[in-house]
Amino acid sequence: MEDMRALSYGLGQQYFEERNYRDAIRALLPIVEETPGDVGTRLLLARAYFHSALLKPAEEHLVEILDREPTESYAHLLMARTLERQSRRDEATKHRRIAAALTGDDSLLASHGVRSQS
Known part of the structure; x- marks a missing residue:
C-alpha cells in the first residue's frame, strides 16, 4: 500500500x-x-x-493544513494568494502578515500593499 x-x-x-x-x-x-x-x-x-x-477546494485544504500546522509559512502565503484571487483582501492580509512574521521576509508585505508595523 x-x-x-x-x-x-x-x-x-x-x-x-x-x-x-x-x-x-x-x-x-x-x-x-x-x-x-x-x-x-x-x-x-x-x-x-x-x-x-x-480556489474553494484550495482554500479548504489550506484551512486543514493550517489547523494541523499553524506555523507552515508557505500555506499562509498560498492562503493569502487564494483569498486575494477571490477579492477577499482583508482576510488575505492576516495570512500575509503571519507568513512574513514566520519567515522574517517583509517583502511578503510590501509587494502587496500591506505595510509592516516597524
Whole structure:
C-alpha cells in the first residue's frame, strides 16, 4: 500500500512540475483522502487546485493544513494568494502578515500593499 502511495505521489508531483494541474489533483486526492494528516501531500494538492483556479477546494485544504500546522509559512502565503484571487483582501492580509512574521521576509508585505508595523 505504501508503494502505491509513493507511486501516486511521484506521479502527482510530476504532473504538477509539468503544469498539468488537473491530473496532479487526480493523482494526489486519493492519497490525501487515505492519509489526511500528510501535510506535504495536502499542500501540493492545494497548490494544484490554486493553479487550476479551483480556489474553494484550495482554500479548504489550506484551512486543514493550517489547523494541523499553524506555523507552515508557505500555506499562509498560498492562503493569502487564494483569498486575494477571490477579492477577499482583508482576510488575505492576516495570512500575509503571519507568513512574513514566520519567515522574517517583509517583502511578503510590501509587494502587496500591506505595510509592516516597524
